[in-house]
Amino acid sequence: MRKLFCSMVLVCVLSVFMLGAEVTFWFAGGDPQLDLPIVKKQIADFEKATGIKVNLVVIPWAEDPHTKLDVAIMSGKAPDLAKVGSPREHALAWSKSVEPLEKYLPKDFLNSFSKSVLLGSTYKMNSPQELSGKIVGVPYFCHTRVVLYRKDILAERGLPEPSSNWTWNDFLEYAKRLTFDRNNDGQIDVYGFGASAQYAYQLMIWVWQAGGTMINEKGAPTINTEAFYKGAKFFVDLFRTFKVVQPGAVNANLADVRRQLVAGQVAMYIDTGDAGPALRKELGDKVGAVVLPTNPETGRRTSYYGADVFVIPSSAKHKEEAAKLLMWLCGKENMLEYCNVAGFVPSRTDAAEEYVSNDPIMEAFAQQMSDSNPWVEHPEYSAFTRIIKAAIQDVLSGKLSLEDGLKRAQQELEAHLKEKGYSW
Amino acid sequence: MKSQNWWLYVVKYLLVISACTFTLLPLIWVIVRSIEPDTGIESYSLIPRSITFENYPAAWNYPTVIDENVTLGTMLFNSLFVAGIVTLVSIFFDSMAGYALARKNFVGKKVLFWLALSTLMIPFYAVAIPMYIITIRFGMYDSLAALIIPFTASGFGVFMFRQSFLSIPADFEQAAKADGANDFYIYWRIMLPMVKPTVATMVVFKVLWSWGQFFWPLLVIQDYSKMPINLGLAMFRGHNITRWGLLCAGMIVATLPILVIFLMCQKWYVEGLSGGLKG
């Protein structure tokens, strides 16, 4: 009897001890048939090498991992390490929910990352002060946007495949030539450019290329600037003046545009990394990729990149261990192995250099990374998205002129930011 | 006269058949996708390009990569378990309250009735956060209890049971009372069996409702082995790519049990609702 009691106590103590050494890791996204097996393998290796147990929790994007993390942090159930979609780390930093990472990560480790990408996860607001200017997330990989196109439709219209130094004018020319009525029945069968204004970045890439921004150094929204207008005008003209954009683009889902490319109803569109393999499966060699066209005035061909970043919640119980796991997964070899499977560009410079896939589609993505912007690095990023998207959609629907639309967005944003206590 | 009837018949069939086409067409699309090879880019077509049954085992085993012990079967079981307990307990609780509201005279009856009705009017997203906090304070975080206990009573159920108890003649109760039976016995052995159709109706409602939950389990469940099937289906939808073949296969697997339950209850279902609506 006593023996039983003793062993039960022992089991209890042991299990408490084991729990103490367990790192909980929330992984947003991931595909069980693609990248997750790699993550699992790397974690198993980590457990073997360090003796730290890891509890991996995968949260599909459709399950709203960001809300889930917010709720967990609020109720004191935060994981020790979490992978989130940038710029969520800025919103988490605003509420002091994540740790500044310089404390846990050695300098030479941080130096191995691309400067600009790391800057994207550096907190830029003045409050909370202890996080201002600190790195609040470590980027795992980036996924930028390039132009994907149908080689066969280009050939049908007698167009050569675009080169990486094509310009806005070339792009417009291509889009015009690729918008055509194939069987002369008076209906346009193919549209040159498949856009989807449901995504604000589809507008912002042109704005960035024209030199515009969403926000200036002082933190004031800059939607009504000359440069913003110029970039937005090019995008709007594709719809309203040149009519080279497929019907429904005002609120189309990107998946829909992708299908239309497969169906041969659009000839070019802008999309991210994991679309490449999927399109390849459907279209084989007929799909091509090229970096975005260059703005002849500014010489920029800026694209938008998203990044998945690691954060350590400030209420985490095992921060040191979490940092160890972070460094393990972001080691050169591991990151490279992961990115090769997932089809994203590694955020470490040394890994990115070796990320030479002989896949021409992936090469376009790697090339585009040299001129890519992250989404606005502001805790209120989703208000930026909502307000800009709504304004541009109203402009594209013909309910507002571009001037009025941008003015409205500027006013709404200023009011929103002031309400949240920001000033400039 | 005869020819007129014949025409009415044709019009009736035409209307009904076109309505069925409207409701079934999207479902045919789902079935077609589930037996077509999955490439990550869905197709609009109602005719499969080629036929494969690989999607079903693939969908079934999809979660095993995340947790070796979990398949869609585990999640299906969770959903069935949750739906089963919720249905059983809430029918018991609802009918008890409905019985009192219909058959007893007491202070505050009207208020209680209106309170039950008002629960129908609360939008879930409005109370999600306070409800979440209360649920985890009870220590139910990441447990099936969190999916069950908050939903073991519903205003709709109380309302439906009250209406159907109202329509039962008082004689039955009085006879039992004269025999000296206690209140619970009357409710349990005499009254409840008389509203069996309402019970069948509520079974369908509760199962359907519990099955369709999405946002709530998303907040309170973390462990894959405790996930309901509806949440499991979210795995097939990525940030950019949706695995349509797998999703559709998974969906069919997830829908079959409810269809069976509906078919089993269908006979009583319509009858039960009519009891509730007599007023």
Add this chain to the structure above:
Amino acid sequence: MKRRVKENLIAYAFCAPAYTIFTIFLFIPIVWVVFLSLKDFSIVTFYSAKFVGFRNYLRLAKDQIFLRSIVNTIYFTLLYVPGNTILGLIFALLLNKPFKGRDFFRLALFIPNVIPMVVVSIIWSLIFSSSTTGIANRILISLHLKPIEWLSDYRYALIAVGIVLIWSGFGYRMLIFLAGLQNIPDELYEAAALDGATKWQITFKITLPLLRPTTFFVITTSLINSFQVFTPIYIMTGGGPGYSTTTIVNYLYTKGFSEFQMGYASAISVVLLVIILALTFVQRKIGREDIIF
């Protein structure tokens, strides 16, 4: 006297389990939400919320997008409630009397109700694809009509969402009407037929008036549902184009969950609850003889 007390106690005992659950998981939260609407916080800053008095409500009164969302919700209701009620009623009348294939038809019309809303929404966003290959547009083309940019045209987007919800919901209303029809005694029909009434006369003079309580019930519950519409809009249109499909609950979700203004979202919840209560009350006044409530 003692008997009355006992009777009361027994009744309370019967009500206790259900109302305990209601109190803990619904009434306390809703009262809590009223308090939260006087504060400023996001989900993560829940425990350090600032008290701001009625500021959220004052802001709400001036919020153009909120006003827009109310208008959108009402517009949606005008599609959703009549659509579901009328279709449900028509098919209940058609499928009431036994005929060949009736049970199959009933099942076929009800099935969409069984499919989770999330999945319904993604299937339909494909059907409403603006391209000429989307099923909805292919049907229009085959009827020699112009294809429509369903989810991208601010004139049609909310209608498209309405169609989806009618698709998934009218079968359920049909079942409720069928149940109501069971309550109409056969003798009434027989008597009318003996008096030489035609089928139309029977339908309009007997069936429909006697179905009033059921109709009232269907309209009330549909009204409540339609004011709470969220998922299909969230998935199919994202509230766009512009703000043309942003409904009250969509705006509530945007503010509370993605723009970190839970206090403001709570104020929206309170206003929404008041609107629904008011509507139910008005409805009750209008249909007061029909003793359903």
